[in-house]
Amino acid sequence: MADSLTIGQLAKRAGVKVETIRFYERRGLLAEPGRSPSGYRQYPLEIVARVKFIRRAKSLGFTLNDIQSLLALSEGPGSCRDIRAQALAKVEEVEQRIQDLQRVRSALRELAGRCEEDAGAPRECPILKALYSDEGGL
Numbered sequence: 001m002a003d004s005l006t007i008g009q010l011a012k013r014a015g016v017k018v019e020t021i022r023f024y025e026r027r028g029l030l031a032e033p034g035r036s037p038s039g040y041r042q043y044p045l046e047i048v049a050r051v052k053f054i055r056r057a058k059s060l061g062f063t064l065n066d067i068q069s070l071l072a073l074s075e076g077p078g079s080c081r082d083i084r085a086q087a088l089a090k091v092e093e094v095e096q097r098i099q100d101l102q103r104v105r106s107a108l109r110e111l112a113g114r115c116e117e118d119a120g121a122p123r124e125c126p127i128l129k130a131l132y133s134d135e136g137g138l
Contacts, residue, residue, distance in 0.1 A: 004034075004042040011063065014051035027064055029054055029071065061090055 011018045024030045030050065033041045050071070057067045066086065073082050114126035122128060 004044060005047070007041045007043065010043045010047060010051065013048045014055065016051060016055060024054060026050065027068070028062065029068060061094060062086075066090070 005013065007018050011021050011112050016023075021030065025032060030047065033043045033047075036042050053071070054067055056068060058064075062070065070083065070086060072078075073086075111127045111130055114130070
């Protein structure tokens, strides 16, 4: 049928793998498609945009639960304000992750700074000692 896609065609057009499509179906992000008389899934052409939406939202750090909420807002009552609130909440999460990663980077630099290039046996390594220790601020 020219107005529908197989799962392989959908995956190719959306830039994902077939298993991703099946996963999204299991998670409820995509409706179960109709089937051809021979049992093949038949997806409407407009589903490509939905899969691309999911992929783009994931690339921005939205979880599948976040995406489900965004999709519900896009299809039902709600406002741009609601969607903006979700985006700003995601910004806060990203800011927190950046702070956490910067703290990790500082700790690793400090540990690496304690270590000489050829300091001897691994059991004498300040990095390993710090990881085994309850002290050291890690």
